[in-house]
Amino acid sequence: MSTEPETTEDTGPDTPDAPESPDTPEQDTAAQDTAAKDTAADESREGAGAGTTGAQTAAGEASSEVSAAEAELAAQRIERERIERRKAEKRGPIESGTKLSGTAADLLAAVRAVESGEKPAAPVFAEPEPAPRRPAPAPVRQPQPTAAAAPSAPVPETVEAVRRVLAEGGAPEALAPQVAAALGEGADGALREDPWQLLRISGVRPEQADGFARALLGAACAPDDERRGRATTVWLLEQAALAGHTALELPALTAALTQRAVPDADAAVQGTLAEGEALVFQDALEEPGAPAPREEDGEEERPVRVLVGLERYALAEESLADSLGHLVNSPPKEAAEPWEAVVAGTSGGAADLARAVAGHGLVLHTGGEAARAEPAALLGAARAAGLRAFAVCHSPDGRRRLAGPPRETGDSLPVGTVAGVLSGAEGPGRDADGALDVDLLIVLDAPQLDVESAAMLVESLPDGARLVLSGDPAVLWSAGPGRVFADLLAARACPQIASRTPDPGPLGELVSGIGVGELNQVDAPGKEIVIVPVRDAGEAVHRTVQLVADSVPRAIGVPPEQTVVITPGHGGAAGTRALNSALKERLNPGPGRFGGFDPGDRIAYSPAPGRTVPGRVVNADADGLHLECAGAPVVVPRERVEQCVRHGWALTAHQAVGGRWPAAVVVLPGDAAQTLSRPWVYTAFGRAERHLSVVHGVEQALPQAVAETSAKPRTTRLQALLRTQVPSAG
DSSP, X not given: OBOOOSSOOOOOOOOOOOOOOOSSGGGOOOXXXXXXXXXXXXXXXXXXXSBOOTHHHHTGGGOSSSOHHHHHXXXXXXXXXXXXXXXXXXXXXXXXXXXXXXXXXXXXXXXXXXXXXXXXXXXXXXXXXXXXXXXXXXXXXXXXXXXXXXXXXXXXXXXXXXXXXXXXTTOOGGGHHHHHHXXXXXXHHHHHHOGGGGGGSTTOOXXXXXXXXXXXXXXXXXXXXXXXXXXXXXXXXXXXXXXTOSOEEHHHHHHHHHHTTOSOHHHHHHHHHHTTSSEEEEEEOOOTTOOOOEEETTEEEOOEEEEEEOHXXXXXXXXXXXXXXXXXXXXXXXXXXXXXXXXXXXXXXXXXXXXXXXXXXXXXXXXXXXXXXXXXXXXXXXXXXXXXXXXXXXXXXXXXXXXXXXXXXXXXXXXXXXXXXXXXXXXXXXXXXXXXXXXXXXXSSGGGOOHHHHHHHHHTSOTTOEEEEEEOTTSOOOSSSOOHHHHHHHHTOSOEEEOOOOOOHHHHXXXXXXXXXXXXXXXXXXXXXXXXXXXXXXXXXXXXXXXXXXXXXXXXXXXXXXXXXXXXXXXXXXXXHHHHHHHHHHHSOOOOTBTXXXXXXXXXXXXXXXXXXXXXXXXXXXXXXXXXXXXXXXXXXXXXXXXXXXXXXXXXXXXXXXXXXXXXXXXXXXXXXXXXXXXXXXXXXXXXXXXXXXXXXXXXXXXXXXXXXXXXXXXXXXXXXXXXXXXXXX
């Protein structure tokens, strides 16, 4: 690894501001709810998650009246109804607020900070463990094709009534549309009856809801109010979901409630369960090396753990396990001939993958960037053999890389995005039952599948179809709750094909070493890897701008628009906000005529919580901010710009996952030392195709993180659920 800087060698004393925690659930720093740092929750709810909007690309010409983002949100809500057999949760647009002061201003600022990604919900839980649980319910039928209908806005009369209640309790009136959308008809009465329902609004914290309740209830407000206990329990479960957990162990939940000054934590949990706001599970523990179960009174006694989770994630995880079990246990429907042709049409690792898929309904495939050629070869061979095959990726950039240039037949490989297929804007179409019209579905970037997206996707497969989940297990996990790919790999319920195709060159060698916990010195004769040492955050910002604007274009030949900057968090003196401000001033200065944006600005657009698609500003008018994202036009209404659009020269690693750029500048200021982990470094460094510059201010914290800090555990139930579905899982 070259240590010659592309810019200069001056350094200065290291006195950075404390950064906000990184953008991923894995790097969430603790079980202390009081930390107001940027963490994984940034990516799972902000206007800048990790992911993409395929809905705009494949159906750009058909979505002028209703935006693709709205259509996608509506589609996912309808499909979740079918999976959960419950009504969908309504989400309304978040309006810009008016000028406020005092407590109301603080509360509105907190809400906006979370919604825009500037601050997360406080990290609540440290490190629960993976898996377990009981038999899944009966299978749920495949979702029907979804209509591109925009979510309905709250009735103006309801919003006005809620506004009056908020004003009475000293809360910002600008939150009224969100509260009305969350609580539905009669929201004002519900809020007056139970002021702690304010906790259902993103960004509101228990202490703020307590203040609102005191203002409304007066002397009747008490810490032991059962309404407070229930609302706080649900809030804690939501915070856990933002950190990646699909459920929590009961002791962890009661401990967190005690931290929140709930006098009787057990009663609060019981009340929440009695009201149906959460579900409880008792899962058998079957850990390797555990002692054999004891027998008492002739009955076998097995160790168990008690878990509590929100209904939406519990039902999604059960539905996913049921559908995956059906894939594993059901014999494939096609005759052998087409698959013999598929195997014959591939070679090397692709042939190994084809042979596994020929005889199994579910196959896992692992490997780095170069290994994507193997599922691509399988897709092409399956299409050539007359099979209905389709592939989906996490991002439009991943779709572009997999589809490749037009083939000899004049077309590219049929590839979409997960979001596009789920919304109905992309994909192979659906049959009369609502199932995808495929014999083979290949899912790339599988580690990015959260439990709800995975459940909807697998539920969409017809009987007899085959599914390949392919991805790099070393990258960051999904922004949403669950660790689907990691749980499936650990369960060993189906064939696993590990690619032997290494990523080439010095960058491939560096990233491969990081994946196994080694930060190696790599020979980079073509300046593929350059280290730029810095000693403070101000210098880190200066060097980063210099690299993007001058050094990389001059020495490597990569223009600024093809270089991405990646930093651990949004806040701090060298977070995305500070870096984007400096890069805009250098690369596209302007007055920010529309909400801080000018034509030509690079942006990160979040059409839905947890997903980001890069793009650029085209112009703005009365309709809103006009963007170009993944080659498709997008119009963001004026009231949603603050929530959904951020400058995008600099991204977090979770925002960048799924994409690749010719050059990447990874910024590691000294105040980021405690937030680094091996998956974060692996993901950030792996975004570079030709050149990587590391603005290095963390000294020995970088090799230490690579060697010692792995992904933070998530509490999930998928492995245990699979054990009830697939006898060989374990």
